[in-house]
Structures are given as structure tokens and as C-alpha cells.
Amino acid sequence: MKTKNSVIAKRVIAGVLAAVSSAVLFAGCSSGGSQSTAGSTAAGAQSAEKKTFKIALECAYAPYNWTQTDNSNNAVPIQDSGTYCNGYDIQIAKKIADSMGCELQVYKTEWTSIPTAITSGKVDAGICGMTVTAERKKTLLFSDPYYTSSFVALVKKDGKFANAKSLNDLKGAVCTSQQSTAWYDLLSQIPGGSIQPALTDVPTMLVALTSGKCEMLSCDKPTGMAAVKAYSNLKMIEFAEGSGFKVDAEQTHVCAALSLNNTELQGKINTALKNISTADQEKLMQWAVDHQPSA
Template sequence: MKLKKAASLSLAAALALSLAACGSSTGASDVPDGDGDPATLTVAMECAYAPYNWTQSDDANGAVQIRDSSDYAYGYDVMMAKKIAEALGQEVQIVKLDWDSLIPAVMTGDVDCVIAGQSITSERAAQVDFSDPYYYASIITLVKKDGPYANAQSVADLSGAVCTSQLGTIWYDICLPQIPEADILPAQETAPAMLVALDSGACDVVVTDRPTAQAAVAAYPDLVALDFGGGENDFQVSEEEINIGISMKKGNTALQEAINEVLATMTTDDYNAMMDEAISVQPLSK
């Protein structure tokens, strides 16, 4: 899958003017903005969804302090936010919110955008605008190494499993109902909560995306990640459901185009390398 590149010469000119203006006292208003503070890229995320984002106690590895907190945020999403902000000549401010509060924060203008591992679904796109994908996340199944489903090779092989996933995700809403005769537990509030449920034996199966699964296996040695290959034996999801995007307020085309211009300079290999780096320094990976 290839990123769509912005082709407008007027956009390029606007970006150049914005970047140049950042050095002056009068040019801040030319920078693409969504929350009324053009000097700052204010980004919402859970800060609890490694390796996309997490909370830590210091600024190690370049972590950014969370608004109204003594804690810091880091991970793939923070790395991406810093890259975008640098290109726009802005400072990054991270806002820690619950998953269900992310889109409302964009809609009300409390933040410029959400960078939080969100799938670009039609339902979300009806409420907010999205950038081009900044990651492509395939679906992975997590089970215990010594559990009854450790040798599963298809969704059908998970038949009868006790399962759960994170609230408000395609993993829970779209994937789990595809497991034959599944015993679907209530959704977990956070990604860490679903991993604890699996590790503690409260369920047999958790469905998630590849980066979350890679981080989970690093943090929980008793877990194993199953990849069913994306064919007919795998969970059936649309491309929009595994394309991960940055959301912003409807109609904020200036910010959308500016972000897309930054993403257009990166390749899938760049995304994967950045994700690998995030996984290597996540708090529970050591």
C-alpha cells in the first residue's frame, strides 16, 4: 500500500511560507492549527497503548511531558508527533485522554489532532478528517504458549474460545464475533487491561494488531502471537480497518494537508523501523 502524495503546488508554497513565518513574531497564525494555538501541535493519545504510546516517569529517549502532569509520554505516536511538529516549526504538547474521549477532543477543538493508533474507519471518518495512513497494522491473535489454542492455524481453530479485546476497537467489534461459538467477555478499557486478562488466564484469546502483539510478547514471555496469514483462514477486515491514521477536526484541510506532506516523505520501511525502535524501548520490553 502506498501513501498518497500531496501534489498541489499551492500547498507546497503555503507550507514554505508557514515554515518561514515560524521564525518571526507575526507569522505564527500562518501555521496549520486546530486548537487556537498555532505555536503548538497539541496531540491527544491514551499514553497507555504500547508500543504506539505509553506513560513514563522521565524524558528518557526524548519523551514529551504530558499536559497538566509530571509524567511523560513516549512511543511511536510521540515520535511521529515530534517529526510532524518539527516540520511545521511547532512545539509538541501531549494530552492524555481515555480512548473514547479522543475524537470528542478533536471535535471540540481542545486538541489539534489525535495520533493514537486509530483505524481509519468510515464511522470515525464521519466525525473527523483523517490524514493518509501513518502505519499499516495487520490483525494478530495472542494466546498463552501452554494454552489450548497455542497451535491454532485459523480463526476456525479458535472455536469456543473465551476472548476479549479493547473497548471501541475493530478487534472487539469486528474480529471477535467471527470466532465460532466464541465466549466474548466484556471489552477491556485499555490495551494493558486486555493483556493482563490473557496473561492471568481470565481469557484464552486476545485479538489485536501486529505492533501491540509484538510489544505484548516482549513484555509477557508466556504469550505467543499467531498470524493467520491474511487469507480466508484469517479475520476478515477491510483495508480501512487496518490503515492507521491521524485524526483532526472536520474541514481543517490546512492541517490535514500539512501532515500528509510530512507523511509523504516517509516509506513503509521508515514506519516499520520507527515502530521497531519504539518496541525496543517500551518500559516492559526489558
């Protein structure tokens, strides 16, 4: 026969187990706000629903991320804005958020301000097309790669470097790329390259090339793919092995960036990424290239 005390004890244990289960599910997500602990189970569920996964990205770096005016193709609202963000990063971030049981929130952030947004705690992560470098690893923790790319050159179809097949063929090119990126550092490998000041973002880079302010841009392959789709007068140069940019393998890894001590969130992101195959990544990247906004 069950006694009254044993029933009460079992109810208490069940309540504790439920609370622990909820805490494990939402570890790594940000709280949507404080709430009084004196409330019903329904109130607790409402609080759980407010758990969010906050990410920083430019919303201007197609095909990884871009801004659009509506929520078509599963775009996500940009916080404090009437616009939406979509792209490869967004679709990957949504899969991660779903895996953790969190709501995805997007914060539009300038490229150079993303690390600070992460380390200050304003956001949980940067899922922004960022690659791993030795310098970044001093202040940021990185997930497993959610894409692996290669580096290419962008030139004008009717320019003097249109037939280039190697870095040697780009000798003396007036060149530039985005500030605070591995892309810009690669320019020193161009023989006699006339390296111009770094530019703030990809749209500004493309304007510089199409307007004739420079003759060549360095970037990764997805960015090059998006550029030639948006600008019919541009050409992407892919280099044969040994004739292109020399980089560490790590520099080709696109990863989520986190604060250095956030190993718990790193583990949860890596768990989610294990369910996204390389084939799925390539398919999703091609989708992003095909659906980016027109230039």
C-alpha cells in the same frame, strides 16, 4: 533616486509579507495564548514560538504510546503531569510538529474520550494508533496512514489454543479486546467464540489474558509484538492469507484523526508524512517495540 515615500512603502510591504509568511508557517497549530499587538518584532517572534501542536492519546498503548518517568529517548512531557509520553505515535507526531514549525504538546486522554477532545477543539489531533472505520468517518477527518498493520490473536503459550493457525482453530475461545475498537468487532468472526465484555485499555486486556480470565485477545500486529516482548508466557498468532480476520483495507490504516472541517491541518500532516518512508515506519515501530517499558 529613491524617495522617502518609496522607502516607507517598501518597508510596509516587507512587513506585510513577513506577517503572511508567519501565518502560513503556523497554520494548523494552536496558539499558546493571546498577546497585545502593540509590540516589537521580538514580541511577535516570541508569540510565534508559542504556537503548539496539541495531540490526544492514551499514553498506555505500547508500542504506539506509553508513559515513562523521564524524558529519555526523546520523550515528551504529558501536560498537567510529572511524567512523559513516548512511543511510535510520539516520534511520528514530533516529525509532524517539526515540519509545521510547532511545539508538540501531549494530553493524556482515555480512548473513548479522544474523539470528543478533537471535535471540541481541546486538541488539534489524535495521533493515537487509531484506524479508520466507517463509523469514525462520520465525525472525524483522517490523514494519510502513518502506519499500515494487520490483525493478530494473542494466546497463552501453554493454553489450549497455542497451536492455532486459523480462526477455525480458535473455535469456542473465551475472547475479548478493547472497547470502541475494530479489534473487538473482529471477535464475531471466531466460530462459537464466547465473547466477553470489552475492556478499557491494552494493559487491562493483557492482565485478563495472563490471569486466565480469557483465552484469546484480538489486536493489531504491533500491539501483539509489544505484548509478547513484555510477557514471556504469551504467543502472537499471525494468520496466513485467507485464514484470519476479514477486514477492509482501510481498517488497517493507522492515521491522525482531526475535526471534520480541518482540511488545512490534514494537508500539512500529509505533507509531513510524505517524508517518512514505509521502511522508516517499520524501523521506527521496531524501535518502539524494543524500547517500551517492561511489564
